[in-house]
Amino acid sequence: CGMVAIVGRPNVGKSTLLNRLLGQKISITSRKPQTTRHRIMGIHTEGPHQIVFIDTPGLHIEEKRAINRLMNRAAASSLADVSMVIFVVDGLAWTADDEMVLSKLRRGDQDRKIVLAINKVDGIKDKEKLFPHLEELAAKYDFDEILPISAKTGTNVARILELARESLPESV
Numbered sequence: 001c002g003m004v005a006i007v008g009r010p011n012v013g014k015s016t017l018l019n020r021l022l023g024q025k026i027s028i029t030s031r032k033p034q035t036t037r038h039r040i041m042g043i044h045t046e047g048p049h050q051i052v053f054i055d056t057p058g059l060h061i062e063e064k065r066a067i068n069r070l071m072n073r074a075a076a077s078s079l080a081d082v083s084m085v086i087f088v089v090d091g092l093a094w095t096a097d098d099e100m101v102l103s104k105l106r107r108g109d110q111d112r113k114i115v116l117a118i119n120k121v122d123g124i125k126d127k128e129k130l131f132p133h134l135e136e137l138a139a140k141y142d143f144d145e146i147l148p149i150s151a152k153t154g155t156n157v158a159r160i161l162e163l164a165r166e167s168l169p170e171s172v
């Protein structure tokens with residue numbers, strides 16, 4: 001089966017998004033104790049496809065201590081196994097932590113896709129304000145796709161699943 005990572009700082013909506021992604025057809029959720037590598041968040045099965053969604057907790061840790069730097073490196077290297085990273089941010093609250101996680105993702109980049117999911121667009125009335133840093137970010141980082149989403153209402157969640165399927169290796 002293929003693996004897809006959901007990455008982002010706390011509170012951006014990763015768990016909510018996962019539940020949406022798994023909410024379709026048959027799904028098995030397994031919550032295992034956190035390891036330094038990654039946490040298995042859930043498995044999505046549909047037809048011939050099986051996608052394991054993981055999260056990499058180490059990526060969000062500050063690197064002040066040597067042990068944290070080591071954990072970070074382990075987390076980053078575990079992403080070598082995934083075919084796509086869904087990088088989730090809060091559409092109204094971009095922070096320096098987002099940028100920190102993003103820079104780690106890009107370090108030692110492999111062949112994997114990176115999709116920027118700008119979450120919580122349901123709460124954004126003024127579309128002009130939809131992510132003020134977007135143009136700057138798009139220029140700086142080479143995302144494969146940038147998607148405004150709402151994990152809460154489901155906006156564009158089907159597209160995320162479609163991209164995840166497309167990213168899987170042929171043999172899956």
Ligand code: GDP
Binds near residue numbers: 017
């Ligand atoms: P995580 O820490 O990244 O896993 O974030 P959670 O999934 O636990 O969500 C954090 C908070 O944001 C919760 O209160 C969610 O209800 C809320 N939230 C998540 N997705 C959305 C969304 O699309 N729209 C809105 N308005 N709130 C959301």
